[in-house]
Amino acid sequence: MQDTKGDEFTGRMLGAINSMLVEMMAAIARKDYEQRRERQAQGIEKAKAEGKYQGRPIDADLHKRVRALLKAGLGIRATARHADCSTTTVLRIRDGLEQG
Structure with a gap:
C-alpha cells in the first residue's frame, strides 16, 4: 500500500508541474504575440507618417x-x-x- 500512496502523490505532483509549465509557456507566447503586434503597428504608423504605407489599392x-x-x-x-x-x-x- 505504501507504493500506491507514493505513486499517487508523484502523479499529482507531476500533473501540477505540467499544468504550471503549460500555463507559463502560454503566457510567454501571448506576451511575444502582443509584442510583435505592437511593433507591427508602430512600423505601420511610421510608414504612414512617411507616406510609404497606403494599404491595398482599390479594385x-x-x-x-x-x-x-x-x-x-x-x-x-x-x-x-x-x-x-x-x-x-x-x-x-x-x-x-x-x-x-
Whole structure:
C-alpha cells in the first residue's frame, strides 16, 4: 500500500508541474504575440507618417461591377454573391467609405 500512496502523490505532483509549465509557456507566447503586434503597428504608423504605407489599392473593376449590380436593383447579398465579394465590401462601396 505504501507504493500506491507514493505513486499517487508523484502523479499529482507531476500533473501540477505540467499544468504550471503549460500555463507559463502560454503566457510567454501571448506576451511575444502582443509584442510583435505592437511593433507591427508602430512600423505601420511610421510608414504612414512617411507616406510609404497606403494599404491595398482599390479594385476598380470590382467597384464598377458592384455599382452596376446595385443600380440594376439587386440587393446587398445578391450583389455580393454575383460580384464574388463580401456584403461588407458591397456596403463600403455603396456608402463610398473606401478611400483611394
